[in-house]
Amino acid sequence: MTAKGILIQGLKKRYGSGDTAVDALKTVDMRVAPGEVVGLIGPSGSGKSTLLKCLGAVIEPTAGKMILGDDIIYDDGWKVKDLRALRRDRIGFVFQAPYLIPFLDVTDNVALLPMLAGMPNTEARKRAIELFKALDVEHRAKAMPSQLSGGEQQRVAIARGLVNHPPVILADEPTAPLDSDRALAVIRILNDMAKKFETAIIVVTHDEKIIPTFKRIYHIRDGVTYEEEGEGRDFE
Amino acid sequence: MISLAGRDIMHSWGKFVFTGMGLGLLIGITLSMAGIYRGMVDDAKVLLDNSGADLWVVQKDTLGPYAESSSIYEDIWRGIRGLPGVERAANITYLTMQVGKQDGDVRAMVTGVTPGEPGTPGWPPYLVAGRQITRSHYEAVADIASGFKLGDRIQIRRNHYTVVGLTRRMVSSNGDPMVFIPLKDAQEAQFLKDNDAIREQRRRTAENPAFNRPGVPDLLDAIIASQSTNLYVNAVLVRVEPGHAPEEIAELISRWKRLTVYTRSQMEEILIGKLIATSARQIFMFLVILAIVSSAIVAFIIYTLTLGKIREIAVLKLIGTKNRTIVGLIMQQSIALGLIGFVVGKISATLLMAPLFPKYVLLQPLDSVMGFIAVVIICGLSSIIAIRAALRVDPAEAIGG
Numbered sequence: 258m259t260a261k262g263i264l265i266q267g268l269k270k271r272y273g274s275g276d277t278a279v280d281a282l283k284t285v286d287m288r289v290a291p292g293e294v295v296g297l298i299g300p301s302g303s304g305k306s307t308l309l310k311c312l313g314a315v316i317e318p319t320a321g322k323m324i325l326g327d328d329i330i331y332d333d334g335w336k337v338k339d340l341r342a343l344r345r346d347r348i349g350f351v352f353q354a355p356y357l358i359p360f361l362d363v364t365d366n367v368a369l370l371p372m373l374a375g376m377p378n379t380e381a382r383k384r385a386i387e388l389f390k391a392l393d394v395e396h397r398a399k400a401m402p403s404q405l406s407g408g409e410q411q412r413v414a415i416a417r418g419l420v421n422h423p424p425v426i427l428a429d430e431p432t433a434p435l436d437s438d439r440a441l442a443v444i445r446i447l448n449d450m451a452k453k454f455e456t457a458i459i460v461v462t463h464d465e466k467i468i469p470t471f472k473r474i475y476h477i478r479d480g481v482t483y484e485e486e487g488e489g490r491d492f493e
Numbered sequence: 494m495i496s497l498a499g500r501d502i503m504h505s506w507g508k509f510v511f512t513g514m515g516l517g518l519l520i521g522i523t524l525s526m527a528g529i530y531r532g533m534v535d536d537a538k539v540l541l542d543n544s545g546a547d548l549w550v551v552q553k554d555t556l557g558p559y560a561e562s563s564s565i566y567e568d569i570w571r572g573i574r575g576l577p578g579v580e581r582a583a584n585i586t587y588l589t590m591q592v593g594k595q596d597g598d599v600r601a602m603v604t605g606v607t608p609g610e611p612g613t614p615g616w617p618p619y620l621v622a623g624r625q626i627t628r629s630h631y632e633a634v635a636d637i638a639s640g641f642k643l644g645d646r647i648q649i650r651r652n653h654y655t656v657v658g659l660t661r662r663m664v665s666s667n668g669d670p671m672v673f674i675p676l677k678d679a680q681e682a683q684f685l686k687d688n689d690a691i692r693e694q695r696r697r698t699a700e701n702p703a704f705n706r707p708g709v710p711d712l713l714d715a716i717i718a719s720q721s722t723n724l725y726v727n728a729v730l731v732r733v734e735p736g737h738a739p740e741e742i743a744e745l746i747s748r749w750k751r752l753t754v755y756t757r758s759q760m761e762e763i764l765i766g767k768l769i770a771t772s773a774r775q776i777f778m779f780l781v782i783l784a785i786v787s788s789a790i791v792a793f794i795i796y797t798l799t800l801g802k803i804r805e806i807a808v809l810k811l812i813g814t815k816n817r818t819i820v821g822l823i824m825q826q827s828i829a830l831g832l833i834g835f836v837v838g839k840i841s842a843t844l845l846m847a848p849l850f851p852k853y854v855l856l857q858p859l860d861s862v863m864g865f866i867a868v869v870i871i872c873g874l875s876s877i878i879a880i881r882a883a884l885r886v887d888p889a890e891a892i893g894g
Contacts, residue, residue: 315888341814352808360504360505369495369812373814373818401504
């Protein structure tokens, strides 16, 4: 196992206590290497969202270990003081809906993250434009989110997830609102970006169209993950 | 770092501007209320300034002649004039009434001034048109706010007067324009009864055996003559010679003439502290109510705007935006709304309400500065509810499930 990417060992999450306690995550073991895109699949109530929130440092797990890149970020307790900075600098998010900030133009939607991290505005915008070139939305850089198509918005959202060059991106149903062609296009982009930026990407999905594209899939059922080889079908 | 609040305002500027305009009209009313109070105080001061007096001699133990009725004998001024340190003394009467004109009437304070020359206490200190009163009867000088014009014929009680001069900013403490007429006419207007009442009084006097004695035939005529004579004025205005303290002269007059005497500062205290005190309290209550309503409106608007951005706020928190950035976003928007409101309010108060309001509205720069500070504080406080809502947003809301 490489030291980069993300490694999760024996992660557990319990809600409540006593008789009313619910074990949302019982045993989660995952590893995603840099440049790799894996699928996370499971039925409703299986613990996908809880796992995503734990990985995103939004809620605290009950036990287990998480290693991000070279750093242990959780080991039966948070090892990082500033979770906000952790989310900003080291974890990228792509949501089911793009959730772009409606009052910022496309460039500033993406450049906002490095700006929040203290990067000068000009440099942050330059970095955003570079990503737009890679994602083929450079011509929409000055547009407002409401002027973009669904696919364009999702590509901008991917750019936002990538802009701080995080070691891991958590993508929550990123193709749900898209048709087959656009959904596959998004997965192709995620694969390209994973390789280009050496980023580990976890895609939570129900989307039957894209499941065959993963080379590795984690199934989650009743809070327990199972690894499976995927078809890794060619996008073309 | 870009200004999130600024971008949001620019993105939905129409909503902000129209909301700000609505708030601005409310702020405009608030500023105008303060201006009305200042105007009342100024009216009171102007009344005192324009009287040209240092002392007001009134009926003993009254707050006359403005806050209470006062009646003193008309010849008292002679004795006062003879006291050392008194430069001039003049009788004066005040009567607030409806002054008739052909096409309606105007509420005015009819002021009876002693015949003399300009500069006599009680006279209008300057005219904007026409001349001062030169005849002993049936001429009038009116404040321009009354709407009267030179040559107009106006009716006060049973007599008609010709407007021979116009003055400006001569108003009562209530803001009613003043109409100056000769003292004798004013005494008649104030004290003389109508013909029916005079006849009835004469009949009653004649039927009283104590007054109508066969053995003293001139007694009845003498009594009736005394009943018909107007011997009273409301006050004597006194100007003190330079080098004399008004307080000392006031003490002298009250001791020797057994009358109540007020200095300028005492009279100002009576007018502002007593005569317009109730109005001032009413205006203050209105100011408080308007401030509360403004706060509620700003709080509601900002809260609604914030609730409309809950998902964006969740995303911002998830991607690592600091709480202070989110607090700044909401507070800056709230204050921006207040600033738009203040500008609109100041403009509407200056250009719309002050000229059109039927009372004198005095908008002072200091009140505007205090109003501005109050608006900023109110908007800042009003955003607290929205800030609390925003800070309670769970970043997990951005993640489905």
